[in-house]
Amino acid sequence: MKREQEALLAIVSEEESGILDEWIKESGVPESRRRAVTDEATQLLRAFRAGLRAGADPAVLRDERWADLTHSLQALSSSRAAQGQKAGDTSRFVLAFKRPLLALAQKRLAADPALLMDTVWAISALVDQMAQLTVTTYQETREAVITRQQEELLELSTPVIKLWTGVLAVPMIGTLDSSRTQMVMEALLQKIVETESGLAIIDITGVPTVDTLVAQHLLKTVSAIRLMGADCIISGIRPQIAQTIVHLGIDLQGIMTKATLADALALALERTGWRIVAQAA
Missing domain, CATH: 1.10.490.70 (Histidine kinase N-terminal domain)
Known part of the structure; x- marks a missing residue:
C-alpha cells in the first residue's frame, strides 16, 4: 500500500x-x-x-x-x-x-x-x-x-379493442414509425389468435399525416393480418388523406377503406353476418 x-x-x-x-x-x-x-x-x-x-x-x-x-x-x-x-x-x-x-x-x-x-x-x-x-x-x-x-405510452396509444364478436379495432393516434407499427402488429395478431376474430379495423383518424412510409407500414400490417386468416378494414380516410394517397401513387386496391369508424363497424358487421335494426318507437 x-x-x-x-x-x-x-x-x-x-x-x-x-x-x-x-x-x-x-x-x-x-x-x-x-x-x-x-x-x-x-x-x-x-x-x-x-x-x-x-x-x-x-x-x-x-x-x-x-x-x-x-x-x-x-x-x-x-x-x-x-x-x-x-x-x-x-x-x-x-x-x-x-x-x-x-x-x-x-x-x-x-x-x-x-x-x-x-x-x-x-x-x-x-x-x-x-x-x-x-x-x-x-x-x-x-x-x-x-x-x-x-x-408505456406506446402501449396505451395502441390498444386492441374488441368491438363485436369476431371484430377487433385498433385506433391509431399520432405518428406511425417502424417500432410502433411492429408493436401494433404483434398486439393485433396476438388478439386475433386469442379471440379467433376474422376481421380487424385499423382506424387512422388520429394519424395527422400519411406519407409513403406510413402507407407501407399499414400495408405490412394488413398483409400480416391476412396471413393469419383474417381480413382488415382501414377507417379514418379523410379527404386530405385520400388526396395524399392518390398523389403519392399508393395502391390500396384490395383493401377495404371507410371514412369513419362507424362506417367501418357497419361494414364489419355486415361481413360477419350481423344486421342491426333500429327498434320501433
Missing part, C-alpha cells in the same frame, strides 16, 4: 465522526433531511474506508476493490433520481466530502509536504470520480425511466 493510501486510511479510520459532521455541514442540507443524509454519508464513508483497507487505487474507481463504494454511489444516485432530485444536488453532496478530508490531511501531514501533496492528489482524484459516477448513474436512471414511459 502506498504512503498516501495509508495516510488517507488513517484519517478516515480515526476521524470518522468529525468527517461526517463537517461533510454534512459543508453539504448544506436542511435540518429536516439531516438524519437521512447522515445515514447516506455514513454508508459511503464506510465503503470508502473498506476500499482503502483492501488496497484499492484511489486513482482508479473501476478497481474491483472499490465495488462496495461504487454500488453505494449508484444506489444513492438512483434513489435520489427516483425522488426527483437533480444530478447536481447529488454531485455536490459527494464533492462536499472532499473538504473535511483535505483539511485533516493538511493538519496531520503538514510536516511532510511530499506526502501531503500525494494525499491531496489521491483525495481529489477519488472524490471527483465518485461525483462523476453519481452523474452518470443519474443520467442512466433517467434515460431508463424515459424509455419505460415511452414504451
Whole structure:
C-alpha cells in the first residue's frame, strides 16, 4: 500500500465522526433531511474506508476493490433520481466530502509536504470520480425511466379493442414509425389468435399525416393480418388523406377503406353476418 493510501486510511479510520459532521455541514442540507443524509454519508464513508483497507487505487474507481463504494454511489444516485432530485444536488453532496478530508490531511501531514501533496492528489482524484459516477448513474436512471414511459405510452396509444364478436379495432393516434407499427402488429395478431376474430379495423383518424412510409407500414400490417386468416378494414380516410394517397401513387386496391369508424363497424358487421335494426318507437 502506498504512503498516501495509508495516510488517507488513517484519517478516515480515526476521524470518522468529525468527517461526517463537517461533510454534512459543508453539504448544506436542511435540518429536516439531516438524519437521512447522515445515514447516506455514513454508508459511503464506510465503503470508502473498506476500499482503502483492501488496497484499492484511489486513482482508479473501476478497481474491483472499490465495488462496495461504487454500488453505494449508484444506489444513492438512483434513489435520489427516483425522488426527483437533480444530478447536481447529488454531485455536490459527494464533492462536499472532499473538504473535511483535505483539511485533516493538511493538519496531520503538514510536516511532510511530499506526502501531503500525494494525499491531496489521491483525495481529489477519488472524490471527483465518485461525483462523476453519481452523474452518470443519474443520467442512466433517467434515460431508463424515459424509455419505460415511452414504451408505456406506446402501449396505451395502441390498444386492441374488441368491438363485436369476431371484430377487433385498433385506433391509431399520432405518428406511425417502424417500432410502433411492429408493436401494433404483434398486439393485433396476438388478439386475433386469442379471440379467433376474422376481421380487424385499423382506424387512422388520429394519424395527422400519411406519407409513403406510413402507407407501407399499414400495408405490412394488413398483409400480416391476412396471413393469419383474417381480413382488415382501414377507417379514418379523410379527404386530405385520400388526396395524399392518390398523389403519392399508393395502391390500396384490395383493401377495404371507410371514412369513419362507424362506417367501418357497419361494414364489419355486415361481413360477419350481423344486421342491426333500429327498434320501433
